[in-house]
Amino acid sequence: MKAFIFDMDGVIIDSEPLHFDVDMETMEHLGFKVTQDDLEKYVGMTNPAMWRLIRVEYGMEQTVEEIISYQLRRKIEELRARDFAPIAGVLSLLAELKQRNLPIALASSSPRIFIEEVLSKFDITDYFASIVSGEEVPSGKPAPDVYLEAARQLGVLPADCVVLEDSRNGVIAAKEAGMRCIGYINIHSGDQDLSRADWIVKAIKDIPLSQL
Structure with missing residues (x-):
């Protein structure tokens, strides 16, 4: 080595719970309901890659950029707030x-x-x-x-x-x-x-x- x-x-x-929470919140904010099980296959992927797939799967009208704008803002807020x-x-x-x-x-x-x-x-x-x-x-x-x-x-x-x-x-x-x-x-x-x-x-x- x-x-x-x-x-x-x-x-x-140990941020995956934060990611799951905010990603589920983001989907709910946009009018869709998902569970952690639905999101586990995307762990390790970039935000653009993940949301491109989810957007197609759920027929979302928002652009990937619009989705990430909301999601990333909330993730940084939660990162700063949590211990x-x-x-x-x-x-x-x-x-x-x-x-x-x-x-x-x-x-x-x-x-x-x-x-x-x-x-x-x-x-x-x-x-x-x-x-x-x-x-x-x-x-x-x-x-x-x-x-x-x-x-x-x-x-x-x-x-x-x-x-x-x-x-x-x-x-x-x-x-x-x-x-x-x-x-x-x-x-x-x-x-x-x-x-x-x-x-x-x-x-x-x-x-x-x-x-x-």
Whole structure:
């Protein structure tokens, strides 16, 4: 391992409940009723990709841009209002990776403004040598683009990177990028198939750094 790449939602911050809540609220605001089960298949995808699919499925009149404008404003409001802390073990993992002089990147499907809000809230921005949003590459997860761009920015071959993910779409993206992947079982991320991951852990502290 020559670099470590984090997903963010469900890995650094336990934000999937926020996303589910606001996405369901957004649908209700627009006149549609959905459940968390309806939304779990979109975990790990970018907002534009998710809403393009939902808009077609439900025959929504609003544009993707109009939907995201409401949704993102509400998500940032909720992020600032709720009492979030980093997921248990994340700060220790970041510190150990830094101690080992391993470059660290973040590759998230969230828009950059949300990423920056999270990292600023936890005061951990300086740990990351590269930050890439899935909205800044041609295709979001499960395509590998966001992970390949993170590796490029770090100057490391994809095969030398290890990724930490909590979603099916994210694991697929990491493996399609040619990287090794740790699947973190986060019960708040819904029913996620992490079977393609090289390792699966139930706690961040269980990540086998010595084997990487």
